[in-house]
Amino acid sequence: MMRSGVLRLILVRLAVAVPLLLVISFGVFSLVHMAPGDPVRALLGTRPSDPETLAALRERYHLDDPLVVQYGKWLGQVLQGDLGRSINGNRLVLSSIKERAGVTIYLLLVSTAIVLAAGIALGMLAAFRRGGRLDRFVVMFGVFGISSPAFVTGIFLLYVFGVVLGWFPTFGAGRGFLDRFWHLTLPSLALALSIMAIVVKITRASMIEVMDRDYVAFARARGVSTTRITLSYILRNALIPVVTAGGIIVIGFLANAIYVEVTFALPGLGSLIVDSVQRRDIPLIQGTTLVLACFVVLVNLLVDVIYTLIDPRIRFSRVES
């Protein structure tokens, strides 16, 4: 009963996600093609502009077709796993993305771990010590965290730990596991700090709300053990809003990952998209945007499934209806 409900949810969400991805990719596609300036010029890049090259470009990117047809042809290629070639360097877009993805994935994983562990723990502690010194500190931390995007946090971390103390390198992703760890510590921290504030804030607020609920008071009145009240009563209920905010958090991670990669000069997907936008590298913009959008949509789907699993009210009402 439960499994079929979750399965149905996934199918429904996929049914929404696919058109969403189409709209995003079509939007970016038409934007790039309708933007001021001749697309052929942009596609030409630094190559000499002799008539043959121009004609070849027009031919290769189907520029003489109507926009929708161009998009259809591009989409057809994408579905076959071909994202085209970049203008600068004439490399396969897909291999550029593969090459750059490692750093971004590493960054996201490490900072997600930090955010989930430290963010939830801090939010809980603050809620338990409500009004106390730790709570005040955490609330202030939340305001600062929400007010400082990763590039600002990153610059301060770079200055203090990279320049003044000299403990960490100031640019590059490093080679090999240990070197990479060493290089990516500050960026992961900058990324984690900027997102952690939201998680801490939501966790704290929802913990405080749940602790005031009747069912917690009733559990205490029955002498249910503190551990059980904390875990099964307070934490489980308090985490629902945190999971609900998952979508916002995922998008936040992505935005700040872009900033962090640029701040620390890391070769990741974020800096790739910024590079391609700055150089107006059309195939690269389209490919990278599509991959990142897919990532966001998939993670959101995952968040939705988790939400359904932990909140039976959703699960049951969906199954029953």
Place this chain on the structure above:
Amino acid sequence: MTAIASVTTSQPLPLLRVRDLTISAGGHAITTGTNLELARGETIAIVGESGSGKSLTAKAIARLLPPAVTAAGSISYDGQDLMALPEREMRQIRGRRLSMMLQDPFTMLNPLMKSGLHIAEMLRDRPEFRDRTAMNAEVARRLGEVGITDPDVAERMPFQLSGGMSQRVAMAAALARDPELLIADEPSTALDVTTQAEIIALLKRVQKKRGMSLILITHNLRLAFSTCDRIYVMYAGSLLEVGSARAVEDDPFHPYTLGLLLSEPPAEKRVARLIAIRGQVPRADEVAGRCTFADRCDWAKDKCRAGMPPLIEQAPGRFGACIRRNEIAAEMRDLRGAALETATVALSAPPSDKPLLRAANIVKEYSGRSGTVVRALKGVSIEIGPGESVGLVGESGSGKTTLGRTLVGLETPTSGAIEIAGIGASKFSAMSAVDRTATRRTIQMVFQDPYSTLNPRHSVRRSLTEALRTIGRFTKAERDARVAELLREVSLPESYAERRPSSLSGGERQRVSIARSLAVNPKILVCDEPVSALDVSVQAQILNLFKRLQQELGLSYLFITHDLAVVRQVADRIYVLYLGEIVEQGSAEEVIARPKHPYTQRLISSIPR
């Protein structure tokens, strides 16, 4: 067993003895010097209106006060001082020796836990229930004790249970470790009338069977008399009277207790006027250092305000906190006697053959989840004559509110005909503008919740002038005069015009909301539970206001309520609505004295007696 043995000794040690319990928050006193005793197997009630401190007293006994609230004094439980216990040891006491249930059944259970688990988690530490089958059998047995025989309930999530069912599961969970004392904080207030009676009967049955002590926290004096051995009457943070239920009911020592008794509308007869307590319930720190009730007491003298009268034994086993007790006892008795003897008054209006409002075969359907159709009203017909007061009695889910909203045009019926003062008013949006305006001026509505019935951003004057501008243009002088007149009609001082709703009490807000509906000079008022959210003493004032307005203005009422005693006071005729259908109708006297339909009979037998 042992409990009985100790009660029979000459000087039984009470199970619970509370001495000088003072609760305060942020430097403000909430209760002062409460003393309380409870024997093994005894049932006591702490009775009080909102703000009396009764709930916090109960929480203080279980040491479950909210973080910002502190308590001082001593709480001796079976010889052990609970106030001195570290929280760790207190946790061992809770559940095993004393347990507590809260008011709202819908918020008491963990929404993410199956209902059976609430009971099972209490039994986990017992080796005999290690085995899963044994545990399930025990959970089923415990549910059986609270009257749940459907084994499937243990597997359900709390949001799938009705209020009464949740309250039963909660009771089983509270009792799972077999405590000697159960504190029940308004356990039936949030439930429907018939379910209320079932829960109270169940509570009483379980208490007797287990020989358990019970503290019932309630605002309902009648419920306390019918359920408990002894009564503690609390008001604005202090105890005013203590005594056995029978003795207090027969001869209350304190004017407040008498006032509460007289404020309760009797279900068995209709009186011309309820004897209400004037004013409203104060906060404890507003009346500190004197008799807390003096400002509302008809017998108060200067000496009542000179200091706080102590609670002293005024007769064997009877305590009172009125220093004028001996001087006024006779007067109080006379007043009570007069009230008891008041005869039923006749109908306010003779039935007329030309009804002012006629609704025929009203059907209202809502589309529920995924295409299902919910039928809130299944062909209801009612009539209201000019100057007639009609009661519409039903529980939640009966469709009574839907019917009221349909009549004033807030909802459109799916089918059926409504005629108001000769104008067809089934579908307000399809009426001509003239007819619609005329109908709006004929029928108006008074709502239940006093806290959101007024626009929080508008002053009283603004609320009333908003209503006035729907009936025409007035000069400022005319408007001001009319506002003053409206306030006078509902017995509020003119100065209230500049007040914001947030500075008004519940009763005052309800008065303003009545004045607002009177602004357009309507002929019919649809009153949807207008007094159910108010304290008993204030409820009587508002009921009197309704009676007076009817006489002065010749209004017709459709009085929607779940409370038969209330409806008995204002209604000439009654319709009983059950699951969207009228199951019984007739004169108020007839229906209440000789109910014919089984549902009406159940409603009437549910009145605490």
Place this chain on the structure above:
Amino acid sequence: MSLHIESAKPEAGTPRARISLGIALAFIVIAIVVFCALFGASIAPDSPFTQRLEVGDAPPSGQFLAGTDLLGRDVFSRVIYGAWTALVGPLVVAVGAWVIATVLGLLSGYLGGMVDSATMRWVDFMLALPAPLIAIVVVGVVGGGYWTAVLVLIILFTAPDTRIVRSAVLEQRPRPYIDAARALGISKTRILFVHILPNVLPIVLAYVVLDFAFALVNLAGLSFLGLGVEPGTPDWGRMLFENRTILFTNPVALLLPAFMIILTAVSMNLIGDWLFERLTR
């Protein structure tokens, strides 16, 4: 980029003591920033555009309080001038987004039906978009710099803001005072603007201030990626972008604008939280 909007909802039980002192400081900070934005030209010690290639990226000195950047421009003066873009853009974004959101939210929340479902479908779509990515791509590809960025942010902010207004309206709509107004025959427009709007506006006002902070951070972010303001404009985000390379030689050229971004955003967030607390309970 509407990333924090809903999660930044002010929370219950914020310690009181912080508020009075913190709020006073926050107002002072904002007052100073506003003063710099309006009268920057008369208080800045130097022109923000004068280049001194021979000086280069010098550390702070008596003449240049915050040192100079690669082109030898006075960092301190540039930070003062930068207050202008730090105020105007966010203000336009916050007010613009909330004006649109208030109208849409009122209509969809009160009218319901087709208007509501159309609006909500649009909101859901916008919220599912990876907004920051879209902003970078759109501003980068379309060009137009600062004001394109402002416009894109207005569009992206409007969606979540509409949802907030709508749910505030939905909270008021079933209340008896609205029913009473309807039963009296008060017109829909009047109910919407005289009865519901005053109860929704305080929430909107508090969120305008909170949105200002997000808009500031997001506009600075785009400038930091080289996509916002025109090259050479004295803008805090842009300064971070242009001075990235001189972290070792004149760190103040980065730290001062970074600090100003945080300080302004923190102040606005504190004021927003405080307003929310004051106006909604």
